[in-house]
Amino acid sequence: MVNASERDVAGAGQNASGPANAYTDAIFLKDGYFCFWHFRMPSTLKRAGVIVLFFVVLTVPVITFGTAIQTYAFDMEYLNESKTAGILRPKYWTVTEEKYIATNGATRRLVVLKDQAEQGSRIAKYVYLISSTPSGIFDLPVPVVTRVSQKDLVNYYIDQALRSSVGARVISASIKDRNGEKVYSVEWSRLSAGKIRYRVFDEFIFHGDTTYQVHAEYSENFPVLRERITRIVQSIRFIKN
Amino acid sequence: MYVFLQKTIHVRLGLLIAFACTFLAIGGSARAVSQNVNITITPDFKANGLWSLPADTKGVNAYGFNEKLENFGATGVTSYRFRSAANDKGPLTTTDEASTIIVPNTYTSDSGIKNLYITYDITTALTKPVALYEFWVAGGGYFFSPKVTITYPRGWKVLSVWPSATVTDQSISITYPTDTAYVSPVLVAFTPADIGSGNTIKTVGRYTLIGPVASVAKLEAAVSGMAFLDDVLATSLGIKAPEKIVVYAADLTSVDVGYEAEALAAKPNVVLYNKEFLDKQALWEVKSILAHEVAHLAEMDQRLFKGATYIAPWFKEGVAVFVENQARPYIFSNAKEQSLADLTNRTHMFGAKELKNRYDRPFDYLFEGGVGSPVYDAYTHSGVLLADFYTRLGVDGMVKLFSVLKGKDASQVNPLHDSDVLVSTLASFTKLPADEQMFPHKNSKNFEQDVIALVHPEYSGADTDALVQYIQQSVPKYLDGAVTSGASPTPITAPSLAPSPLPASSPRAVTSVAGACVLTRTLVLGARDSATGGEVSKLQTFLVKAGHLNADLVTGYFGNMTQAAVRAWQSASGIVSSGTPATTGFGAIGPKSRAALASQCGK
Structure with a gap:
């Protein structure tokens, strides 16, 4: 399990997905996202490198693109343990990553992004990135998922979610093409403990042998969160096949 | 909790x-x-x-x-x-x-x-x-x-x-x-003089059903087929259901009781059923939930645990799940319905492989839940513990266990202490180490065989065929826009999970006792016809003829009532009258019982 924080962005010598101090983090601006690349660097150059990178990250985009970019200047792309996919993580959000065996035997990787300021019943927003086999994502036997279309698998997921939720409503459900990937997307809402209505996003991407699910929720008491949450949900990128 | x-x-x-x-x-x-x-x-x-x-x-x-x-x-x-x-x-x-x-x-x-x-x-x-x-x-x-x-x-x-x-x-x-x-x-619990338009009160046997007319009709259909519950409680826990039970179908969304609950039990005899779930559940699911909640009413009414489970909910839920699962042979109308329920994770029962996989996760004393350890699974795991205890010691062991627990005191502030008390008490009967108490047969080389009484059968090709058919034909086409409704949608009522009604097939009719004398296998709690060449039904047919089992209970499943009947027959026949299936064979059909059965059947 790895806990990362915004300190990693500052290149403090700790890497969220590797041994501490084994690498120096360099940050590049790539396609509008801030990414980690990992390479060895002589220790004497670490501080200088970090300072230069800070300058690049924090000043150049502002100078070049103005305040619109500054809004997102604290976001970064988090690479999950398997290095197959990344998703935006807002500054001050924490990341927890774990791998476990689901009851149906499938291995599931789970990346949880939460605002570190929110605890317990005060949690108003969070994002999960789950990856597994289709059987692991949809909790169905392999002989079933191999015979059911991707679309019907997602329909089944939605149906199960509605069965086990209170006051659930589907807002929209669609299939989209995004960056060359077919994305099955559903936006719905439900009532939760504390009598709060949550807006829920689920997106499914069947990428090679792996299925990715991005699951996000935010309290409808804070509609301003919608923009940030949807940006995170839609930010998934695949690093390698 | x-x-x-x-x-x-x-x-x-x-x-x-x-x-x-x-x-x-x-x-x-x-x-x-x-x-x-x-x-x-x-x-x-x-x-x-x-x-x-x-x-x-x-x-x-x-x-x-x-x-x-x-x-x-x-x-x-x-x-x-x-x-x-x-x-x-x-x-x-x-x-x-x-x-x-x-x-x-x-x-x-x-x-x-x-x-x-x-x-x-x-x-x-x-x-x-x-x-x-x-x-x-x-x-x-x-x-x-x-x-x-x-x-x-x-x-x-x-x-x-x-x-x-x-x-x-x-x-x-x-x-x-x-x-x-x-x-x-x-x-x-009160009801005002005027219960409001659209609501009704109906008495069905021991049940007083209250709520919207449609909800009461569904509850009536469920409770009308639940006469088995007395026998299940008597033969699994050795206790009785309350003589009167009030079931109220309510909108629980504004009630301060954790309103994601499907239902809850309130002392001494009230079941509050979340109307929304009731509306979208199949009849078997309603029966299953009622069996679970009535088990809670019974254990609360008879104070089975005194203070020992004050804040160790896993044990109480394990008891209720155990009863719910003991009632399975009488809840489902056919095997197809049951396997579909299991495969879509709508029941509190694992398959053997699922149980083994579950053992890779820690036991959750407090049911905190999470993506990797859902509360639903924790309930199911707790039910396994109680079922395992039952298979080892039978209903007599259950009665003795609760007798001991009634004398225990609880810390009432420390859930681990309460859980420790519970585990050590269980272990004092089973003589198992704590780890195996919480994870039955964890290290067994014949795991799938050893847990057969604790799990549902592994799915067959026909089962997966049915599930594929269900997903393709019965699940709404949400992604086709069939059920989305814009920014202010009406609530979706999910369809019933139950497949189209099939001709009643359970319990099976007793048409002949021919062949009932020939048993070749050892039959224990949890055995099924499918795994024994129909010998469970043969045994049950014999027990009916011998007067130890109701004819309605020839189901092909060796449940607690069959076990009770076997014990009664064994005692009456002088074969064995004490012990457990594992120690003396009391409650199981082994060589001696098979010989006696063949002998009696020919007379």
């Missing part, structure tokens, strides 16, 4: 934290030797109680008095107004911790103070068919509550009272049991 309120939530345990916070806010145990509590609720309710403390209770003088009148889903206002608190010396300052909780701040018991008076006003606005009045005192959980009287408005009907009470037209006189290890709330 709602043990302290004597309620049990079927699925959601969200108020555990709320209780813990309340308990901590209220403080520890108390020092006073006795006190009187006088509650006046006006204008419609009045309640007077006498509470006293055991002489040896030590601690801080801090008590909480929590009263509320819950009118499920009501849009009207039920307001509470705290008037005063006083003891023998005069008025007390208090802290109003919540709208319905009062905490006296300066009560000092070591100066000869024995009486404490609390006065509330309640203005009721009842708009729904059922109201639940609740009053409880917290302060360490050791209050004696020998007398409580409540007056209620003319025309109202009392549906349920706990503790046992004398009920007249407008008053209730409650007598508390002398055993005080429970924190003992008063729970009274």
